[in-house]
Amino acid sequence: MTQNLQQKIKPQLTLLLLAVSFFTRIPVRLPAEISAEQLNQSSRYFAVVGLMVGILCSLIYAASVEYLPKEIAVLIAMAASLLVTGAFHEDGWADVWDGFGxxxxxxxxxxxxxxxxxxTYGAAALFIILFLKYQSLMAFASPLIALILANTLSxxxxxxxxxxxxxxxxxxTSKVKPLxxxxxxxxxxALFATGLIVSLWFLPLGECILLFVILFIFRALLAFWFNKQLSGYTGDCLGAAQQSSEIVIYLTLLVFGYGDVMLSTSSGVIS
Structure with missing residues (x-):
């Protein structure tokens, strides 16, 4: 029984590690050969990787704000995200604006x-997205839960x-391809289930549903934009989608009224 369970878990663990290796700078040990099918299947764990990044940034913020001003703690948390992901998504965001512009x-x-x-387009877009991210996180009494939600759902x-x-x-011959x-x-x-579980853990059901509706509409706008510009998507487009969705999530939470209060990590209500 235990052996059968291990045989089922091991392939999924490989897929998770594969997702981690692609979207972060965290060193992991993978099998010598990875098939194209495994590359595709690992996509189910991309939101889990986002959850990991969000938790890491939240912990770094929580540790930093104990000894440093909030402004600096937020910047340190943002820097941690850039370091752990290698600015992978931010690079895609800048490339999209350079290309489309x-x-x-x-x-x-x-x-x-x-x-x-x-x-110029990419540099300006990169400045705007990072500044928006900083200002949004500063608007929260505590950005801990916002970091986790946004990194996962985006x-x-x-x-x-x-x-x-x-x-x-x-x-x-291009090497710039999505995973x-x-x-x-x-x-x-699996992807949606991860996002739903994380959302319901932190938000009331009504706000969770409304947030998903907003993100669904925003996703449709992104798809329309990419199709109009390229008749499809590239890896850079996915990075741009992640960055812009992260901002939409922060702004939506602020509209919900979480800017002046802390989110409860247990009941999902304002504390």
Whole structure:
């Protein structure tokens, strides 16, 4: 019985570690060979990786704010996120704005997005997103729960785009590809289940439903934008989706009234 359980858990653990290895700088040990199917299946754990990042940033903030001003503690938490992810999503956000802002044809946009240099559109967009993130986190009496929710749910939104959008190949030799190019029904359900469990843990049911409706609408807008610009998505688009969704979540929580009070970690009500 125990052996059968281990045989079932081990492949899933490999998929989780694979997701961690791609989206963070955390060193993990993986099998010598990873199949394309495993790459696709690991997408079910992208939200779990977001949960891990959110918890880590929250812990670092909680430790920092005990000894430092809140402004500095927030910056340290943001820096921790950049370090642990290698600014992976922020890079995609900047590349998307450089490409969409500087290119006319799809080919031009994709070529600009491949370029490792940062342009004016990308630099401006990067400044805006980081400043918005900082100001939003500062508006919370305590950003601990907001960090966990936003890091988790934003990856649900971004990853779900793989399910019903076409991947746009940059070129035959490009190495800039998303980890997964296919999202199965099982992986999609696992992804949503992770986001739902985390949301219900921290938010009342009504606010949880409203937040999901807002994110569903925002996801539709992102899909429309990417399809209009590229007729599909790239890995950079997923990074941009994650970053923008994170901001939408912070702003939504502030609209809900959590800006002047702390979120309860147990009952999901204002304490």
């Amino acid at each position: 500087g290119g006319w044809s799809i080919e031009q946009k994709l070529n600009i997005m491949k370029d490792s240099r940062l342009g 990856r649900v939104v971004a990853t779900s785009l793989i399910y019903d959008m076409s991947y746009v190949s940059l070129d035959a 997964a190019q296919h999202l199965s029904n099982t992986s999609l359900m």
